[in-house]
Amino acid sequence: MIIGIDIGSTITKTVSIENGRMIKKIKTRAADAVTSATGALGKLIIENDINIADVQGLAITGAGAYKIKNDIFGIPTKRIDEIHAIGIGGMFLVGEDHIIITNVGTGTAVIEAGKGGIFHLGGSGVGGGTIYGLAKKLLPTADFNGVLDLAKTGNLNQVDLLMEDIMETDISFLNKESTASNFGKMLDSAGYGDIALGILNMVYQVIGMLSVFAAKSKNLSRVIVTGNGSNNPVGKDVLKIITDMYGIEFVYPENAEYTTAVGAGLSWNI
Ligand SMILES: Nc1ncnc2c1ncn2[C@@H]1O[C@H](COP(=O)(O)OP(=O)(O)OP(=O)(O)O)[C@@H](O)[C@H]1O
Ligand SMILES: [Mg+2]
16 A cells, blocks of 8 residues: 655645555644644554555655655655646546646646646646635635635625626626626625635636636646635636636546645556
């Protein structure tokens, strides 16, 4: 068994891989990379009655992996490049061999993965961390579900300048409800729900448009969305509108938040 550990900037994701399949998975969170990795390994082993002698190797990746230089607890430990891990994990989860992956974590990375190689096309600092940080100062809660609940009560018209505010007719493929400027209106009457929706709308519009340009530049019509940020119902609604406008489909594979950890585990033999 190989254990893949993705020490992300915020959350550590750990999976066990046996015979090329993901068997167990856990998420943990700790203040530093070493505690995260060792704690996650211990939790996975103890909670699943895994015999440590059956663990052939630890494949570690993610922002915190560089802080671990040596083998952990005497188990052979390899550091796997994060972009490579996302590419391998993405192809495995969807069973396809040429894809664009948009990994929405604390920040956002866009990757092309295929037989010709795995390439980091670019990304943005706009991601899950942006939602958290803005919510912390602007909303009564930065809790993920709290922000979502607030956003469900929101009205974008209170915060965003919309096309209908500046144009009398549709322009190109933009309709009257399209955002002309994120937070460009911000009425005095805007409440927490409106601001929460404005934040999520802005973050997923940026992520969606980056993905559209990446897919179009590679002549692909679908984008695989991974990372914890793939699991955001309001974000998915924003991406659906982008699909309707630009014809690029967003795909949310099962276990998408474990993509990087799975990809690291599957890369053990490279
Ligand atoms: N259930 C959830 N659904 C969506 N987003 C979430 C959820 N729980 C946490 N988040 C947000 O997702 C972000 C973390 O996502 P993820 O674990 O994919 O990133 P990471 O690997 O730690 O970061 P990065 O890949 O950028 O280094 C955090 O900003 C967090 O606020
Ligand atoms: Mg990550």
